[in-house]
Amino acid sequence: MGVLADIPFEFDADALGEYLRIKPETDDAREFADFLDKARAAGRPKALYKECYVEGRGDDTVTIDGITFTSRALLANLERVERVFPYVAxxxxxxxxxxxxxxxxxxxxxxDTIQETLLSFSTSHLNTYLTRKYRLGKTASMSPGSGDVTVWPIEQQRELFSLLGDVKGLIGVELTDSCLMVPIKSVSGIRFPTEIDFESCQLCHREACPSRSAPFDQQLWDSIQEDLKPDA
Ligand code: SF4
Structure with a gap:
C-alpha cells in the first residue's frame, strides 16, 4: 500500500486564464489571481495504490488479493498478467x-476547473511514480463504470475500495450509495502491464462524448463477447 500525499504541483495561470476566457489585466483577472493563490495554498492532490497479485480466474471473474471482480473485459486484459496496481487518485x-x-x-x-487540474496532477504523478518504482513498461488501466455499462459495472467500485482499505481515512475519498466518488474529481481503477494499447473508450458505444480518448473498437468488442460464449 502506498499513499502519495505530498504531490508537487504548479498551476499554469496563463493557460488556466485563457481556458476560462478571463481577459488579462481586468478586475476578473485580478480576482482570478487571488483565487488561484488560495487554491495553491489549499490544494492537496493525493493518490493511493496497492501492489497486488492475480490469484485466480473464472469464466468472467478475476480474483485479486482475495477480492473477486466480475468483468469479462478485465479478465481478458489480465489474462497473462500477474501483478496489478489498484489505485484511487x-x-x-x-x-x-x-x-x-x-x-x-x-x-x-x-x-471545478482547478479541481480537474489538481486531479490531472495526481494521476500523472501516480503513473510516473509507479513506472519508476516498479520499473513498469507499457501499462493500461480499467475503471469500474467506464466503457459500456456491462463492461465493468460501477457497483464494483465497492470491491475496488475494499481491496484498497481505508480510502477515506488515507486520502479522503469515499463512495456514495450509488458508487460515485466524493470528491467528484477523483478517479479509480486497476493499472496493469500490457503490450497492446487499451482504453475503456474502445468498449464504449456512447457517441459525442467530449472525453473520448479512443474510438470504439468493434473487433475488440466482438472478441470480448466471443470470450463469453460457452465452449461448444
Ligand atoms: S467514451 Fe466517454 S463515457 Fe465512454 S468510456 Fe470514454 S470517456 Fe467514458
Missing part, C-alpha cells in the same frame, strides 16, 4: 472547502 477534499458563495456561479466554475 483525487484532487483532494481540501480544495472543496474554499469559501465560495452558493450562487457564485463563476467562482464555482473556476473551482
Amino acid at each position: 483525487t484532487c483532494g477534499d481540501e480544495i472543496g472547502r474554499l469559501d465560495i458563495q452558493a450562487d457564485d456561479i463563476i467562482k464555482r466554475f473556476w473551482l
Whole structure:
C-alpha cells in the first residue's frame, strides 16, 4: 500500500486564464489571481495504490488479493498478467472547502476547473511514480463504470475500495450509495502491464462524448463477447 500525499504541483495561470476566457489585466483577472493563490495554498492532490497479485480466474471473474471482480473485459486484459496496481487518485477534499458563495456561479466554475487540474496532477504523478518504482513498461488501466455499462459495472467500485482499505481515512475519498466518488474529481481503477494499447473508450458505444480518448473498437468488442460464449 502506498499513499502519495505530498504531490508537487504548479498551476499554469496563463493557460488556466485563457481556458476560462478571463481577459488579462481586468478586475476578473485580478480576482482570478487571488483565487488561484488560495487554491495553491489549499490544494492537496493525493493518490493511493496497492501492489497486488492475480490469484485466480473464472469464466468472467478475476480474483485479486482475495477480492473477486466480475468483468469479462478485465479478465481478458489480465489474462497473462500477474501483478496489478489498484489505485484511487483525487484532487483532494481540501480544495472543496474554499469559501465560495452558493450562487457564485463563476467562482464555482473556476473551482471545478482547478479541481480537474489538481486531479490531472495526481494521476500523472501516480503513473510516473509507479513506472519508476516498479520499473513498469507499457501499462493500461480499467475503471469500474467506464466503457459500456456491462463492461465493468460501477457497483464494483465497492470491491475496488475494499481491496484498497481505508480510502477515506488515507486520502479522503469515499463512495456514495450509488458508487460515485466524493470528491467528484477523483478517479479509480486497476493499472496493469500490457503490450497492446487499451482504453475503456474502445468498449464504449456512447457517441459525442467530449472525453473520448479512443474510438470504439468493434473487433475488440466482438472478441470480448466471443470470450463469453460457452465452449461448444
Ligand atoms: S467514451 Fe466517454 S463515457 Fe465512454 S468510456 Fe470514454 S470517456 Fe467514458
